[in-house]
Amino acid sequence: MIVYRKGISLRVLLRVSGSVMPSAALTALGSALLTIFFEYSLPKSYLSLIFNHPFPFQPIAHTVAFTLVFRTNVAYNRYWES
Numbered sequence: 001m002i003v004y005r006k007g008i009s010l011r012v013l014l015r016v017s018g019s020v021m022p023s024a025a026l027t028a029l030g031s032a033l034l035t036i037f038f039e040y041s042l043p044k045s046y047l048s049l050i051f052n053h054p055f056p057f058q059p060i061a062h063t064v065a066f067t068l069v070f071r072t073n074v075a076y077n078r079y080w081e082s
Contacts, residue, residue, distance in 0.1 A: 016022055039047075050056060
């Protein structure tokens with residue numbers, strides 16, 4: 001049985017050991033810097049032309065949907081195996 005202390009400590013939320021947050025924060029920081037670079041280096045007219053068309057979002061949406069379904073299926077199979 002897992003025994004928990006009462007209340008949520010800020011120390012638990014900010015724990016680095018065993019957490020995925022440091023690597024996720026590094027990836028998010030890289031994406032943010034790339035976005036800022038594109039925002040200020042490309043002309044606004046070019047950006048508005050790119051994002052008026054739905055094609056840039058379709059490959060990302062398909063990839064995210066496939067990944068979500070695959071991970072859900074794996075989790076469901078693990079649940080029924082145990």
